[in-house]
Amino acid sequence: MKNFIRKYFKLVCISLIVILFFTMAMSLTLGASDVSFRDSIALLLSKIPFLNNFVDKSNIKDTTEIILMNIRMPRIIMASLVGCILSVVGGTFQGMFRNPMADPFVLGMSSGASLGATIAIILGLDKYIFGVGMVNVLAFLFSILTVFLAYNISKVGRKVPTMNLLLSGIAISFFMSSMVSLIMILNRNQMEKIIFWTMGSLSSASWKNVIALLVVSVIGIGINLIFSKDLNIMTLGEDSAINLGVDIEKVKRILIVVCAMMVSFAVSSTGVIGFVGLIVPHVVRIISGPDYKKLTILSSIVGAIFLVLCDTLSRTIAPPMEIPVGVITSFLGAPFFIYLLNKGKKRGL
Template sequence: MKKKSMQGELPLALFLVFLSFILLIVFTANGSVKVPFKEVCLSLIGKQSNQVYKNLIINVRMPRVVGSFLIGSILAICGNVLQLVIQNPLADPYILGISSGASFGAVLYTALSSIYGFSLFMGLEGFSFFFGILTILLVLLLARQGKKLPVLSLVLSGVIVSFLFNSFTTLFTVMYWRNLIHINIWLMGSTADLIWNDVLKLFLVLIFQFFIVLLFSKQLNVLSMGDEMAVFSGINPDRLKIFLIIINVFAVSFTVSQAGIIGFVGLIIPHIIRMIKGPHSLISNFYSLFIGGIFMMTADFISRTLFAPTELPIGVVTSIVGAPIFIYVMRRKEKL
């Protein structure tokens, strides 16, 4: 039965792969400077083309477009896993404050390394991860009421902790503004500075994250039915939750260290997928990978072309789309 259901997903899966590739070409070709599609295709297959176009495609546009896809995939999968683990449709890296904590870690590292003139042992990603973990621990600690995790309590705790870390971030950017002069655009989400080395790192993080959720897809399905069902099935729910939260906080913290705070992707995509396809972990995570990536590529394209040559922070675009959906999900949850 399971095999048949997975085979039934093949046409849509192939369509999403094809659509991702087409959008990669379209978004690479278009921007403040338009590039002929022929030049993009020639660059993709490694043939010699116009050198100016080639440099624009290979070194500027493509790392950004591919990087946006990978970031969207990571954030969407993380949102999906957090919603299954915490058993709450409002669980999202942005709403839970993970992004704010991770961004403070990145700002703190940037400030300290600029002041002292050398790289600190944990690195940029390490600082982001540490404060991302600290954030989710604080949120869950504040939100939990006995064995329950109420929706309103979770959201309010996320808002409180986000404000706390955002205040620390603002404090550091004011105190050390000479060292952090370019940080404000990055804090609102930007993929403008991504290079191929960053893209490779993001790809490895996505592979690692997806491998883990694939490995534990059966356990995630059981866990989404409640802790009692998990215990009955021989699963230690607390241990599994902690492990999966750590893995996904690591993945989100890494994206924040590369592209700043990008909100609501982890809320929008999993919710839409579950409305259409149901809560099955393997299927929802697979579609999160592609639809999250497509969504982020599109948001990045809008951010750099809507008011070209002026560029919007990508977080502004995702928030404009995500905020109404967040309100809808919250109202719907209150009625249940």
């Protein structure tokens, strides 16, 4: 499989993009209002420059188009972007920390975002000002603050030892999680809102959020690709990387800042969605190998497909009730990850 992907990498990427397109089209058809697969494909193609001249959508009702383009489409695109971000950041952190168990929230970003969102909900700030949700704003700010604290606590002179960074992230994460639990106990009337947010949901998706996430993901993935060679070298060990001319501390600083911004934007928009950034890059690495350029590109597409599928399940599995997408990703991800660990253990024996 690794040799096949290495030889036909572009073909594999194109195939995955086609699968993503059809997954999004299929997701558009599912929901309270049924829409045919043909109509969903026609609407998708009608929004693509040059192709829209060859698409006939005269048979599609205006109400159907509004439902698809203003409600379902932003949500589906946001799911793909968030899945893409979490998978890319997970793969980057696994390489940078040389730890296959690292995920996008390893530095406590999810706990920080949860605390920010909890404070906003308790203070009654779950409103929109100039089209921006204050819960999202506080979640973003606290997420960034968490990374800033973890980074500065772990610094030793001008260096940031990897182990120190991981341990400080874990410590701050536990502290902020305990703060969230304390606030929930003291404000039981708001507990349901807080729990629902911390489980992750894409129900508040809008085109504004989609555009912001698109910009962040394009810039973030581009920077990750630029440093993919450095990550490949860093897997050999920090001493070897330094001898080969890699500025370890500079690479860490840049990637931590970029990844923190990516995850903070994602988690502030959707809440905490676990296992995506842990499972997807782990599986992709097994199939494609350790090259971080290929890993970043493939993880971004596979992560998008995975979260679109999970979100589709979350809103269609028990209508009219919506299950938080974080529950679906954990339900699917945890057993699969246990299977991978067990398989690796047997291989090791």
